[in-house]
Amino acid sequence: MNKQILATSLAALTLATSQVAMAARDYISVVGSSTVYPFTTTVAERFSRATQFKTPVVESTGTGGGMKLFCQGVGESTADITGASRRIKQSELEMCNGNGVDVVEVQIGYDGIVLANAKKAAPFELSRKDIFLALAKEVPNPDGSETLVANPYKTWKDVNPALPNSKIEVLGPPPTSGTRDAFAELAMEGGCKKFGWIKAMKKKDKSAYKAICHNVREDGAYVEAGENDNLIVNKLVANPNALGIFGFSFLDQNADKVQGSMIEGQAPTFDSIADQSYPVSRPLFIYVKKAHADVVPGIKQFLSEFTNERAWGDEGYLADKGMIPLPQEKRQQIATDVRKLNALSNLAAK
Secondary structure (H helix, E strand, O other), rough: OOOOHHHHHHHHHHHHHHHHHHHHOOOOEEEOOOOOHHHHHHHHHHHHHHOOOOOOOEEOHHHHHHHHHOOOOOOOOOOOOOEEOOOOHHHHHHHHOOOOOEEEEEEEEEEEEEEEEEEEOOOEEEEEHHHHHHHHEEEEEHHHHHHOEOOOOOHHHHHHOOOOOEOOOOOOOOOHHHHHHHHHHHHHHHHHHOHHHHHHHHHHHHHHHHHHHHHHHOOEEEEEEOOOHHHHHHHHHHOOEEEEEEHHHHHOOOOOOOOEEEOOEEEEOOHHHHHHHHEEEEEEEEEEEEEHHOOOHHHHHHHHHHHOHHHHOOHHHHOOOOOOOOOHHHHHHHHHHHHHOOOOHHHHHO
């Protein structure tokens, strides 16, 4: 047997073995973002009630953690789907592809990131510049020079005289969280760019610029509270002086306990996130392993349920859970693409 025939035979055997292994698992495995988790769980429950398939097993691992699990390879021991509260990174796509994983991208809706506090406390009105100065590891020197210093600000009033004279204490997600990534990009960097000399660094030294704008202080003012957003809500209720960072859906579901801060004059609402006038809003995704779609029972039907108007439409049950729907035309296009299971080849493709 020549080498080419042997290689072809081994590849076919590997594929067949992989398919048999996957066929041994008769339920869908979903990992990923804590923000996407309640939406995926809701779809999973509806899907299992409406079909003969087993209820998918959904785990909240954070966006970054989910990507690592999802991109490990194909086979029964690997996840079929991962949720993400940001788009997949080029490095993650390359990791997936390097492990033989063809990735199908599905944008499912929008979400806003909120800075919330207990309803019994006074509401905050912040700018992205305020947020950057309060939470960045290094900030522009208060003397006005174009230099950086370790963040000296202890109270919100130190940051901006118009803000309360209360200690800066913000509970938020860890670095593995897509919410953390999106917050750094949309809120922190949004404020960082207000300083012209830092903004100018982006063209000269992008990594240095990103480090300044995205690095969060580690002196206790920012407290990593894990991937459990419900835990943050409970801590805010117990500590009215603290602020917490999480997705709009958790604010919506806990509106009796917490309130969202105004950011640059915009309150986090369903409408302000849908029309993108709220400055800290982001897209939400699920990513599907193409190789599993024809092997693990129910994946195609699960995707059909997720992209059905009764789920993600303007009046769908996911909107009732706090997810902001995509425009109808975009939903129709994505639903069509999902049926084709087109793999994502590079991030410039969409």
